[in-house]
Amino acid sequence: MAKRIESLQIIENKHLNNDFFIIELKGNGQIPEMKPGQFVQVKVDGSPGTFLRRPFSIHDVNYDRNTYKLLVQIVGKGTETLSKLKKGDSLNTIYPLGNSFSLPGKGQRPLLVGGGCGIAPLLFLGKYLKKNGYDPDILLGFRSRDRIIEYNEYIELGEVFLTTEDGSRGEKGLVTEHPLLSSSRYDMIYCCGPDPMMKAVAKFSIEHKINCEVSLENLMGCGIGACLCCIVETVKGNLCTCTDGPVFNTNDLKW
Amino acid sequence: MAKRIESLQIIENKHLNNDFFIIELKGNGQIPEMKPGQFVQVKVDGSPGTFLRRPFSIHDVNYDRNTYKLLVQIVGKGTETLSKLKKGDSLNTIYPLGNSFSLPGKGQRPLLVGGGCGIAPLLFLGKYLKKNGYDPDILLGFRSRDRIIEYNEYIELGEVFLTTEDGSRGEKGLVTEHPLLSSSRYDMIYCCGPDPMMKAVAKFSIEHKINCEVSLENLMGCGIGACLCCIVETVKGNLCTCTDGPVFNTNDLKW
């Protein structure tokens, strides 16, 4: 899967709420095959404070339309600048980057756990799991009822369980407090979200000997393994999030 | 005339051709009184290469509409970024800055000479002269027929004479080659344009003992007399273009 650098046309920039938006990009030629968990490095033009590219997970791919989507949370200047891009603008991206989630063993039951912008890679992953004959359950955590995004997309992939921190919908609390987790119905957990969430899920998985993969965030200089800035300490030594990850098995992490 | 710093709303950005555009800015409160020759310092957002503000002459002022205009030529990244601004966007400006053109003596005949983006301050000046009872003639130089801009605006102020470098309209050649100049009908010449043009006009004026004021361009750090970067060598020593100028009497310059 050769990496490429391309200026892609934005065919839609849909704002989900004040914090989240989805950019859909159209391939120039045929877009290459991509795998869930992979990411792209985006060049943010017109933001003087944003010198380096910004990494975003591949949220969804549509080979028929020849497009892929990024789900982005506005957290700083770079993402804010991206939020203002319009249909027809172009976005320079390097993609597809990184490794990807692995499929569960035959007949195993997968659970997807996500929160915040961590839900981004899980849609693509869920679709991929379904296509490969798995029936994922999905556990998503939000701050409150009105922060819930992409619910309709996930409901198509499997049963969706929700937690909200204020209890305004679903279970009250964090995803790790949801009874579903301790039901230990699952053989494989995929998790992406804020660090504390991933660490809690990893701890739970290790305790219950459930296979668990997380998609890590990290400061990235290059995204292609050249700068060695994005390391994560693993049992195999310092590995690069951008090439050895972003997906890691929690058994390999020093959490 | 107190200087102010304000984010002003763009109520129009009119592109005259590929190189020139006119931005009309609306005052927040009442715009202050401005004088022809004065300029504004504009903050260019979203252009990483553009660290400092950019100076532009006040092209036209409409106290009734409470607006003023800038006529801008695209020459680099800053002006290119400005060219893309749209109605409703805001532009942070410091204004009004610098000195201004002086009125001719009673009964004297003024000539305005301009070329390129140097025509910018002359419209405001022409209107000011007319209001004060003078009948300016106007000599404008362009590269070719299709580069002519603002002709209709100037024609309202007085008789307009044109030169084009390729002779496609008006006299062929540079403004300094126009027979009008050597007619020595004028008592006061105001000139703004490329350096070689201003120098040629200055030389002519000095030879013919005609009073002549030019509006100089310069690299500006601050625009308010604080950095001392914008000096011009004069018979009175190094003066600042931004506070002692931008308008200088050619007798004072070491040309």
Next chain:
Amino acid sequence: MVKLDFNIGDLNFKNPVLTASGTFGYGSEFDDFLDVSRLGGIIVKGTTLEPREGNAYPRMAETPSGMLNSVGLQNKGIDYFERNIYPKLSQYKTNVIVNINGSSIDDYVALAERINDLDHIPAIELNISCPNVKMGGMVFGTNPASTREVTKAVRAVCLKKLIVKLSPNVTNIVEFANIVQEEGADAISLINTLLGIAVDIHKMKPSLSTVTGGLSGPAIKPVALRMVWQVARAVKIPVIGIGGIMNAEDAIEFLLAGASAIQVGTASFIDPQTSVKILEGIESYLVNKGFNDIEDIIGFINKPC
């Protein structure tokens, strides 16, 4: 109310936001934009004994997140200053500090003596770091022996608070800081500009008439922060941080790294109100973080956590 003031010896500054020499004129250039008296202090234009015309044009070039200048201390000299500028400066209700420059130690000493007589100037900033003059300037500030000599000589006559402004164009900034502390400086300010050049590839010439100039602006902030951090850990006297401070966040970085106060330089060119905005921003930061004395955050990154 958050406590914002700090002292250099017994000289009190009502807040830590000062303006850097050569970037704030004599204050009056900014009267239309802000109330200069709100600031902790202003350091006025580099002043010399005799009038100076400065360097030839062009003296400025824009660079990535910064600018080069080679103004070369253009000023009308101390006589003119005393007669025409000092009276106006005395109206400001803030600490007005004169940045002094010379081509020889005698020049510096003479200037310091002249300023002893000016009641409304409570401190001088000894500039041994100007990269844009052939004689003096950085030559003093990049040589340990000359740094010692000029500081000692000025200290011997100076009745005002003495701030020494260091050059960043050295291998070991701490060495210079220690020297000026030993010689009796009351505070250290740093950094002056980094020596740099730019080339006009169309004209195939240096962008500045002097070839080299002083680099200022956000580009130099990481270097400035590093030097402030190094010096603040080494000396006992207050350190004033300078270099690429564009907003309150930048200023707070310097305070956390160990600066007792900061100077706003190039930023004032882009937004003349930067200094007061920074003052307000520092105050909100302290409030939000629950500190009621700015002292509590000075050098905070050095605290074990």
Next chain:
Amino acid sequence: MVKLDFNIGDLNFKNPVLTASGTFGYGSEFDDFLDVSRLGGIIVKGTTLEPREGNAYPRMAETPSGMLNSVGLQNKGIDYFERNIYPKLSQYKTNVIVNINGSSIDDYVALAERINDLDHIPAIELNISCPNVKMGGMVFGTNPASTREVTKAVRAVCLKKLIVKLSPNVTNIVEFANIVQEEGADAISLINTLLGIAVDIHKMKPSLSTVTGGLSGPAIKPVALRMVWQVARAVKIPVIGIGGIMNAEDAIEFLLAGASAIQVGTASFIDPQTSVKILEGIESYLVNKGFNDIEDIIGFINKPC
């Protein structure tokens, strides 16, 4: 056809565009984006005798027009390099240069000797300027005596072309350039990163685990250009310019200032194709300006006009 090649001694480079150590991996990371063999040369990752894990996370921070890194020479050591990386590197039809690093002079000497045996490595770059390691690195490169000693020792054993990479964190760069020339270096490359810091004001901590890191990117370009200009006028051996080169215009600034070649660093992170774009841009510039040999523009700004 424009003549673009240049020589270090009898080693020919087909063009002046190289890639900087630590920013281009081992070349293969870029195979998807460009034909590495088109470049004048590549300088591979900083290599040490023993494997190194580098510094703790976080190792990177973004700064205005630049970045700080404190990677700290993470690499798998010379044995691994020789076995697993060298064979692949030998496929490239360009000059592959190894950047060598040590904690002691013996380390440097041992590495140079190891590389003598590698036929497809025509030159080494002696890195005495890494700011991110406690032992060695910049400690060598900021002390004239150590610079002399290490250069002499390596020169004594090194059968390859010897390029010495200088640190910009010094008062007088020319002093260091003269020393390495005297000790037999075949070329000088500069600059390595400027020592800087950044502070996370939300966490109230340094942004890097090591506090200080190396500043790279356009922010340092004016300083890099200044040092290249100073050194190129002082020495006879070729100078390779490095620092904030993002595009052909930047590269040409360095050539006009006196560099015989340039290295592309941080820019490759933002656009992995920067190096080939620069190559093409230099060629068009020469054509447009009517030069048919790049030699004609090297140091052009020094010519009287």
